[in-house]
Amino acid sequence: MEVAIAHMTFEEVAQAIAAKRLVIVPCGATEAHGPHMPCDTDTHQAEYVALKLAERIGAVMAPAIPYAVSKTFEHFAGTISLSIPTYQQLVYEVGAALIKQGFVNLLLLNGNRPNGTSNDAVARRLIDDLDQDFDFTVTAVSYWEPGAAAIHAHRRSGVGGMGHGCEFETSFQLATRPALVKMERLKGVYAPLVGWDLVAPGEPARTYRRRPTPRTNHASIFGDPHKASAASGAAFLEATIDALVKMMTSLQPSYEERRGNGAARNGGGVRAATGKTRKRIGRGTTAMHLK
Numbered sequence: 001m002e003v004a005i006a007h008m009t010f011e012e013v014a015q016a017i018a019a020k021r022l023v024i025v026p027c028g029a030t031e032a033h034g035p036h037m038p039c040d041t042d043t044h045q046a047e048y049v050a051l052k053l054a055e056r057i058g059a060v061m062a063p064a065i066p067y068a069v070s071k072t073f074e075h076f077a078g079t080i081s082l083s084i085p086t087y088q089q090l091v092y093e094v095g096a097a098l099i100k101q102g103f104v105n106l107l108l109l110n111g112n113r114p115n116g117t118s119n120d121a122v123a124r125r126l127i128d129d130l131d132q133d134f135d136f137t138v139t140a141v142s143y144w145e146p147g148a149a150a151i152h153a154h155r156r157s158g159v160g161g162m163g164h165g166c167e168f169e170t171s172f173q174l175a176t177r178p179a180l181v182k183m184e185r186l187k188g189v190y191a192p193l194v195g196w197d198l199v200a201p202g203e204p205a206r207t208y209r210r211r212p213t214p215r216t217n218h219a220s221i222f223g224d225p226h227k228a229s230a231a232s233g234a235a236f237l238e239a240t241i242d243a244l245v246k247m248m249t250s251l252q253p254s255y256e257e258r259r260g261n262g263a264a265r266n267g268g269g270v271r272a273a274t275g276k277t278r279k280r281i282g283r284g285t286t287a288m289h290l291k
């Protein structure tokens with residue numbers, strides 16, 4: 001079954017809408033990823049995970065968003081960043097278009113950490129603006145988040161070794177596009193552990209400071225790509241996709257749905273059915289068809 005909207009005819013997309021298939025919007029970025037990896041790393045990864053997830057649960061995938069919030073690395077060649085308001089407006093309009101076409105379940109699947117908080121805000125705004133006219137759900141998550149504990153358990157680098165162009169992303173690329181990874185260019189590159197980590201448990205606060213530049217001998221890396229390997233990448237990917245499938249098949253909305261006089265109905269909210277091969281998440285018009 002085709003999952004990429006980009007490769008479907010409009011009639012096939014209409015059928016996907018009628019079948020209540022979830023639509024996934026991969027949110028990538030175009031930015032420097034160290035001296036060893038391509039600038040489309042985040043877009044490729046968000047799209048790769050979205051495709052695998054869509055195949056597993058019977059969803060469809062919208063074309064990936066290749067430009068996003070990349071201000072951190074805008075002093076490095078190859079980085080093309082939108083401002084945060086422009087990015088949010090872009091994702092908002094993509095989401096609104098899909099909802100107005102009739103999709104009732106939308107997943108914003110993020111592949112670039114700074115997009116994450118923006119995507120949360122966009123999800124809220126879609127509901128705030130459209131919930132009186134359309135009955136839909138919107139979910140925002142960064143693809144590494146559901147499987148973070150399992151990824152953390154597989155890692156070789158210390159805490160602070162998985163951020164950007166790091167052990168995690170380099171392993172992902174080695175497992176999926178090894179021809180585009182130039183590990184020899186990491187020779188002698190200083191890549192210390194940093195003060196945050198994609199997957200390790202840690203403090204929830206985010207503290208920002210002056211951004212890196214090539215002038216300060218920074219390699220546009222946060223973390224330790226020297227510890228990366230294709231085998232680790234395969235393990236990270238398996239953990240990532242399994243966790244996302246599990247998340248999407250047991251999804252709960254943020255609060256229960258109430259209708260009419262305000263009395264909560266029996267089992268209000270989203271419940272996963274226990275069918276062997278097919279599941280429906282949600283009730284009424286937002287019930288989602290899953291494989």
Ligand SMILES: [Zn+2]
Nearest residue numbers: 041042165169
């Ligand atoms: Zn990245």
